Amino acid sequence: MLFRSCEKPKPEITVFSGSHSLHTAAICWTHDGSSAIGTAGCSDAELNSLVTSGKEPTLDVQAGGTLGISVDSDVAAAGWAPALVLHGQAQALTSGPIHRRYWKMQFPETAASSLMGQSLTLQVVSKALNQQDLRGLWLVSLVPSENLDNA
Numbered sequence: 214m215l216f217r218s219c220e221k222p223k224p225e226i227t228v229f230s231g232s233h234s235l236h237t238a239a240i241c242w243t244h245d246g247s248s249a250i251g252t253a254g255c256s257d258a259e260l261n262s263l264v265t266s267g268k269e270p271t272l273d274v275q276a277g278g279t280l281g282i283s284v285d286s287d288v289a290a291a292g293w294a295p296a297l298v299l300h301g302q303a304q305a306l307t308s309g310p311i312h313r314r315y316w317k318m319q320f321p322e323t324a325a326s327s328l329m330g331q332s333l334t335l336q337v338v339s340k341a342l343n344q345q346d347l348r349g350l351w352l353v354s355l356v357p358s359e360n361l362d363n364a
Contacts, residue, residue: 224285226337226351230274230320235353237270242349243341244287269334269352274320276357281317282337289314291339291348297355298334310340320357332356 223239274280284293292310296303306318332354339349 224287224349226285226288226353227283228272228335228353229279229281229283230272230355231278233273235270235272237351237353239349239351241347242339269354271332271354271356272335273358274355276320277322278320279317280320280335280355281315282335283315284337286314288339288349291341293337293339293349296336296338298336303336320355 221244223242225236225238227234227236229235282295289312292312294310295306295316297306298304307316335353335355337349337351337353338347340346341348
């Protein structure tokens, strides 16, 4: 009998708006909280390629509605932070790391109306124990809609 080594799955996040949601695994994640993802199988070149490829999962979001994020317990324990990325500029949505499994915000109607038909990227990052190196990364493309649940 032949046994193969098993790799622990990457933790997932769930992002939702209105009645729509999606689950996605980390693009990169290290189970060792003291090392950075660059040393755990995601080179800087691979990471940059993934970030710029535009192939992240997509979620329609309700303008003025709730945007919620739920993370696995490993991610909550490490701490995580959401940001919105538009035109390559990340805008942090919190003042520091979150250590809860769930976080929500109201998706701004003004941002949604100015971006109607375009997308922006939700970036969720988890830091290593030193709070400087990246431990995990998730990307979700958000597409604003005015009448999401009425469509």
